[in-house]
Amino acid sequence: MSNELERGLEGVLVAESDLSYIDGSDGTLLYRGYHIEDLATRADFEEVLYLLWHDELPTRAELETFTEKLTADQHVDDDVLTAVADMAAADADPMDALRTAVSLLPTYDPESDADTDDAAVGRRQGRRITAKIPTILAAFDRARRGKEPVEPDDDLGYAGNFLYMLTGTRPDDVAEETFDMAMTLHADHGLNASTFASMVIASTMADVYSSVIGGIGALSGPLHGGANEDVMEMLEEIDEAGADPVEWAKEARADGRRIPGYGHRVYQVKDPRANILESRLRDLSDASGDTTWLDYTTAIEGYLADEGLVEKGIAPNVDFYSGSVYDHLGIPTDMYTPIFAMARAGGWIAHILEYQSDNRLIRPRARYTGRTDADFVPIDER
Structure with a gap:
């Protein structure tokens, strides 16, 4: 056993996986061997979920069956929606509300008492979780705005349904396609912190609900x-100040402020997901006639590139463009991270199922640095 300390487990191999491959030096991201660019632009999110959970792309018939079941699972029990509305009334943080609502779901799951080592059960429970998260999040946001929840529309896809339940209006094709792509781009990304946390819990053979929570x-x-x-x-902040984005970035760096959306623990070049979202931001900006966020982000990116940050391995990550895209879609800022969870749940579930198929309890050790010769003194003598 090595005594080398790797803080944050950086560079430590803890598992083998067929799910996603990342090459940070050239900006490659694959899901089960398929390039993210192909999946984001040529496949629906439902196809990507099937791929992650079943190890292969579906046939037309398989996708129709899978989508029908996912659609049927979108409906959430009234008691859960009541709890969601109560949390909205209490001004709960959206991530707190999501975590609490998901923890209520197994109460209404017909297979809540099933064996956790049954992969088919885990896959069905994972499908239910994934299907219900958009309904929960949309209901929460509407409740805090004093609006009633919108029932899922069985004729809409996963991405389109969320936008519809959030706004009450059917999204146009550009918005639905863009949000579907965003879901695919965020679905999986190796053993990031949340995925690894899910796997650690799953390694105890806890159920899928506990692991996703x-x-x-x-x-x-x-x-x-x-x-x-x-x-x-x-x-x-830049817009409200009427500032030039490049001058703002210069001042921020001079003040020691970090530019958000820049740098990644894995990528040394521009995140491939950022390239795709930048393209979608251009499309949305052209459609709306408002290029403000596009102008700001591209100006800052150009300035930082001229400053040599990319050569130092500090480049835009997926977050640098995703926020602007979501804003164009009318999504509130504090819902961005819950939406991340909505997409990433598919990846968490895939990793949970994969790890439990050849399970070993994850039990690392820490190097002890405390005292070894402390003398106990009875409490009345201290």
């Missing part, structure tokens, strides 16, 4: 899931 908790931390919100706040 752990992933939501990990994603809620500002070092993992909140960068897209930080980017949006940066852009709004």
